[in-house]
Amino acid sequence: MSRRFNPGNETLGAVPPGALALLPINIPGVDPADPTGLIPAALMLAPLRVLIPMWAPPPEPLDTPHILKLFWARAGVVVYSDDLVVNSPPPPLPAEHEMFIPLVVLREQSGPVELYYSVTDSFGGESVLDPKRTLTVDMSSPQLLNPADHLEFVVPPSPLMDEAYLINNPQVAFDVPLYTGRNDGDIIHFYLSNSANPPVAGEDGTFELVSSTDPLVVTLPADAFRRLSNGAAYVFFRIFDRAGNFSDRSAGLPFQLALVPLPGDLPLPQIVPPRYDDLLINREDARAGVFVRITAYTDWAPMDQVIVYWKGRPTAVQPVNSFPCDVEVPWSVLRGPLTDPLIAETVPVRYEIIRGALPPFPSFNIPVNVNLTIAGQDHVNAPALLNPDLPVAQVWGLTSNTQDVVNHDDNPAGARARVLLYDNPEPGQILRFYWNGTGPVATYTVQLGDVEGQLVFSSVIPWAAMTGVINPALPVYYTTSNGVNDQRSPNTLVNVNTGALIQFNEPVLKHSLVGPAAKLACCSKPEIFEGVGWYVAPDARFQLNDVVRLMWEGFPNNNWSPPAIDESRYAENQTFFIQEQLEGGLNFLVWPYEEKVVPMHDSRTAQAWFQVRRGGALIGESKPRYIRIDLNYPTGGYCQAGDEILCASDGVPTRVETKNS
Template sequence: MSISTLTHISGARIGGVLALGPMDIPGVDPLDPNGLVPVSLTLAPLLVRIPMWLPAPEPLDTPHRVQLLWLRDGIERQADLKLIDAPPPPLPAFVQMHVPLAMLRERSGSVELYYRVTDSEGQTSELDPKVTLTIDLESPELLRPDDQLSFVSPPTTGVDEAYLAGNDPVRFNVPPYRGRERNDRIEMVLSNSPNPAAAAPDGDYVLVNTSDPLICELPAAGFRRLNNGQAYIFYQVFDEAGNFSTRSAGLPFVLDLIAGPGVPLPAPTVMPPAYDDTLIKRDDARAGVVVLVPPYANWAAGDQCRVYWNERPVPDVPVSDGVETQVPIPWSILRGPLPVLVAEEIRIRYEIIRGLVSYPSFGRRIRQDFTVAGQDHAGAPALLNPTLPLAEVRGLVSDEANLVDLRDKDVGARARVFLYDDPQPGQVLRFFWNGIGPVATKTVQVGEVAGQLVFSSVIPWGVMEGIIDSSLPVHYITDNGVNQQQSRNTEVDVNTGPLLSFPTPVIQHTLIGGTGTFLTCCSSPEIFAGVSWKVVSHGDFQVNDEVRFFTHGYNNNGWVDPIVQDSRFTQSKTFDTPADLVNGLDFTVMPFDPVVYSLRLQSTAVAWYEVWRGRSKIGESILRRFRVDLAYPAGGFCQAGDVVHCTSDGVPSLIRNDCADSN
């Protein structure tokens, strides 16, 4: 159903026994209450489409009689008549009727058009309300053949750049003419010839009301298609129906403009290397995307170039003569205003701006993709995205946050991280160790979501071996196959370098025997209150270093058999002050029973210490091996409370046991 049909339905009524629908008159504006018939429709019979009424003719009915009626000055005339038979063949959706040309072009004025249907019982139904039509066959007429436009502001020497800059649009006086009506249109044609052939107008201007001043306007750009020198402007008057006057005489004037570039101008290009791979990405944006505008003919001082990136204008840049113009595209223009980034094909173009006139170029289509794995950030397109979650590194043995040390030797470490926003399967996280890498990766799997803790592949020991650095940087890069983003650094405490060697701890007792290796009941000072050791000063010690002191006993005389469990001893102290570094640290292995006493029967033992700096072991001492023999020659073993007599060669004998006497 046409627009006109829909419009007339709202006002249709049923007159008689049949339901009648509104007429459709193609080409007549259904919203025009006057029903102005364009003059082009008056050159042939006027088509009128009448929808099939209800009830429609049925088998055995006599034909229905439909009349198209023309009412003018109170006189009804039949414009067309048709008889509509019952099916078969099937009834048409519309009955096409015509107003004859002679009736249509009889004279100008308003008429009413309607139709009447007589059914098989002789009853008539008539369309109501009737449709008003306005026929206008009268053309506007110039009063004189030599009528011509005149400048409202006449140029002093000619139409030049200064004149157009101050008179855009250029305004002209229109001579009075016959047959003026509302919505008359003045069409203007410019030419270098005093008698040009028919051509498309360079502009038009509508006089909306008959009270409007007889003035028309033409944009200054219209003058630029002419050659400099003698020129003319002509006009014709067209009424709303399409009737028109003869062409006017030409108003002569002299044109003196700077020649413009040929248009359309060549399409722009994108400076390599940004578009070498046929896709503009974030790495291109970081390097700088530059549009190249080629040189053009008829350059003029003051020309400006305005590039449009996907119809987003870039600030104008000046144009130099004979060289390419380079126009950098800022990130805000490249990215655009969309909250969600998409891969898309865009169009780039430019205009050369000269005063108030612009000269357009051909466009060029290119592809761009600024999407990323993870949320975008305010500093884009910078690679570093501070909003990405920090990674955490744990040694596979040490298993402490952001610590790797010699405990992880040969097994390595893993990175773990909470996933960024909107992770998609196939996106990759690549982990870099002190700028080297990738040393491990993580590929997003189906079902993994933002905020989920995920783990990298193993960071091999070979990457981290031989390093001592309390704040070694580790970061990762997200990759969606097109663009990358880098996280901030995680500082990892790494201590995988060679262990420092520290001096053997010094036992603070005399050792007995030919080899001077036995700790006995005769060792001085006596050992019943504990065995004293000294960790002596060394140049590699630092304040806050922790010393972990150990002794270990064996139940034999050769340091090879299984450890005697009760003989283990561990103690920790810290170099708290610079004085500690000078004086060393003292340790006492105690209690005597069971730690020392458990070694009473010609056992062996070792003492050593480890040095820890922060959470990492940085070195250890050389082992101090010694023997223990707490036996009396006469039998039994010395113990706390014994008063012992020792010979000059260190043979002990029990005098008494004060603990026993006290009991």
Template sequence: MARSSKPFTPPGVLSTRGGAARTLPKFDEVVGVDPDDPEGLIPLAVSLSPLECRIPQWIPGPGVGRTHTLTLWWRVRGVDVQADSESFTGPLNPAHFPYPLYVPIDFMREIDAEVEAFYTVADQGGSLTPSLPWTLTVDNNPPRFQHPDDKARFVDPAIELSGITEAVLAANPFIEVEIPAYVGRAGRDRVGYYLSNITPPFPPVQKGSQEFPLVTDPLILSIPAEHFRGLINGTAYLQYRLYDRAGNFTLAFSAPMDFQVNLISDPSNLPPPDIRVPAYLDSLIKRDDARAIVAARIPSQYDDFAPGDSVVMIWDGRPVLPAQPITSFPFPVDIPWDILRGPDPLALTEADVRYEIHRPGRPPVPSPSSFFWVNLTIAGQDHADAPALLNATLALVDVVGKGSGLHNELDFRDATAGAEVWVRLYQDPMPGERLELYWNGTGPVSHYEVQPGDVFGQLVQFTDVPGNIIVGGGDRPDLPVYYTTSNQVNEQQSGDTLVNVHAAPLILFDAPLIQHSLHGGGQYLTCQSQPAICHGVYWFIRDDVRFQAGDQIQFFWQGFSKSNWADPIDGTDFTVTVSYITNGQAIRVWPWDTKIEPMRRYASATAEFFVFRGGQVVGQSKVGYVRIDRVFPGSVEPCQPGDANFCESLDDECSGSSG
């Protein structure tokens, strides 16, 4: 074989300056021959092809147009035989060196010959310069048995008598077998042995071999005990072949050594594994199966089962350790998530599943394989708690009331308007993946389908959540809203966004009552109304059993320029908040200049209130309507405080009112 590293060899010199002949260096390499072997043994496999000898460049090479002849020589028993030759016309190309010449195959058919290989370089004038020789050994003579009936024997006489039993193998990790002396023994010879229930062994598969470095070493084979376990109970045979260092070997087997085998049979006829139901009923193992725990099984009892047998299930090359004692059949082995998922990027794969039966003192017995389709891909990034459905790495939704405009809070205004729901997309979104929204555990109530061009972190909107879903989900301060992602195979679930929902239908209270006399067929507030409206417009909120202590009442007034409550007048809106008191209470709209005076001829106003309890709206009143006309009959100008028959007194006629 070639050396893994060799020192630099300078180019050979044909002659000195004075013309004295020089010896060229040895070959750069004899391919297949160990350069450190002092005998230069040519292995048998190498000798079956022309032997390549690689020759370093020599100097000076032939000049331009001149020729040198390179010749490879084979010296055997003092006779030089030309093996190969090549002519070179100068100048030499360093890229061609070391240059190979070859010894023909038939040169290496000599029996146990020590030869020398060397090369010469002849210039155009016939001067010849030789190289140093490389000593080689040709060995075509295999060792041979002294007698045709030479056979091995057990070193231990007790084993000779008992044969191979469980007790023998338990007590002897190695079984010693002695072979008789043979002809042509040399250092580093090797003995290859065969164990079989027939003789000669068929197929002739060598069970093992052992090298004997020195010719003085005892010819005792140490055969691992487990090598005998492949034998069938009854008569068995051990035979061997002899090998020398070159690779020559005896063509015939030795005579057979027969012995008895009486062992407990190894497990056999192992059935291929299956998958415990319900996993794989749909011919695909998914994350919901993993959450329920996937188990690969030995589906039925195998032949020669023995108590104490254990199993290592192997999922796509990943063993489930430690081995588990087999207690019954079918016998399931749970596949942990890290084994099921494996280290590779997620994809649809076909898993090769098999198992090994372990029995103390014996090599594992493998089962046939079964193949199962597995798809653990998800829409969204994977997470540390996989295969759990809840994926805390998914963004939470933002719920926005379409009526209230509030974020993650919904009130009565959203009971009819509904809500928008937004979320930022997960990593690597793929078109066709679907997000589905769940409201208080019910759903899906809304969805979003990933579109081409969607990217990680993009804000997307679900279809709107209608008001009836909001109302149907009930009022609570921490109503959970989440979504699932699906790639049509596996789902993941986001964490909850807790939404403060108080959108139940409001208590409807009676409209506030106007506290003034009204005039005309249209029932107008006029300059003749009592009490006079120059001190404010008074309304009364009647008591109601649905009020509770602590309720806050927010009163609203709005003026309009038309008598049909159209065209609101800027600046006339009025609001005041009062605490609930029993027996009802009066509210005054005030001041005159901004809240009442702008309503002059055939105008109008409305009044209503909302009830707050604990900071949330729980009720509202019907709307109170009133028309306003401040022009006296026969006049064209609206009345003003101080006019005759209108507000001649500046005293407040309803001093107990709020506002």
């Protein structure tokens, strides 16, 4: 154990003497786990760098320097030493102190050496590293006994090294000639060439002779020979020891090579058109089928196979029978593990040609843009457009106001769809609603703040999109879109009755029309002051319990142009309860006069029509009956109940003035 000198006298306030704590030496490039401390040959070309960790306690401020001394010993005799003065701080002390063994000392001779150091502290006590670091200097290269020495096949190719030979000899074995300087851990480096005198090049394989007592038989994998061209070929070798010293290159062992050429010049993969014409693979492409195309490569051979890697995920292996060869990329490979989040990304795509038991021959990658994200939760049938996990919509007529029912009551108001929002809605995503496969007839755009499970309402589904249908189970669905991919919800079945209505004749006005313009006027008979009478004539298409609703409205002009006068609107329901009503018709009265008729007194117009409901559903309506109205006196004012009126032959009314007038 390292100790330091103790002078045996103490002074008040002085640091008591004792042993310093010394840490092992670090020699960059020398394996600290190697008990022999073999110095690699590469480190033998320059002074050997030695790093000595800072000991404890270190020199203290205002203390006298410590003396670091490095020793290089052989057979217990120090053959070289060097000193380093380590001053107390400031400046701060380094974590390690760097020293060197000079090259002339390092390369003096091969063999084991000891490297250690000592530290003399400010009290003059010397601490010595124990145990010392053992190193081995090896400058002796292995040597061939004869420059003509070469390898010998254990199983010689007869007469050629062909495919059958390599199949039967996956590790080609060679006998190595005897050489000098053999030691544990020697490594044989193989060099293959089609030249009898090739230039210096990197090795084509190695084999380690673990023990110096191992048989001098080495092997080289058969695939290494495929790097050669067919014809005359040679194999050479060198011997490297553990330090990196090496022999001269051997003479070449000649042989004849006759192998099937390997696949070469692999072209880049392609995405089969039209899937990538827009430079994006999305779910629509996935539904149609994504294929990677392999075009012709040199030295194709029967039984070649191909496998495609999409973002590292393999497809099934398939034969390469002809060109182009298209490989389908199934959804599981496009999508990847379901635990992976869906993102817009660029993925690498490549393929490998497989030939027998040889290592695969890979192509280069191409980058492919992929976006399989959706608005809404994904589903087990992906990439199918129909997503059964999306909430179904509801359809409500704006007037009928019954879930999944639309009828003539909703003319002209239309309808709306409503739906609970899907998972993780994002602003800007669009829901598009389709009516019996047609559309979109309405939309909803996700807003900032919308959340999963929130009830949202579509824009109005116009009456024009719904009219002309009688279907108790008409399918309505919506699609979700994030601008790249769509998903379709399951159908909602809507009871729709917007088909053609029975066309009935217009109602009959029960008053005479007067004057050249045929107007409803003060002189109409019977008088209109108790209300305007209307008659719905019998029709064979009426049935018992049909409900007839007469409607009346006036217009502030002489041509029945909307909008109608709100105050003028009138509606009355009557029901065919008995057979006599079916046979005799129905009578209606629009009243009171002042509220429903007088607003049109100044040469304006009105219309009356009726609707027929059966079992609550609208089944028909009449044509409108248009009339003109003029209730004015030539002298001013309009006729009212109780007026005494003289009527000229042309229907012009004159109010008879009385004493009370």
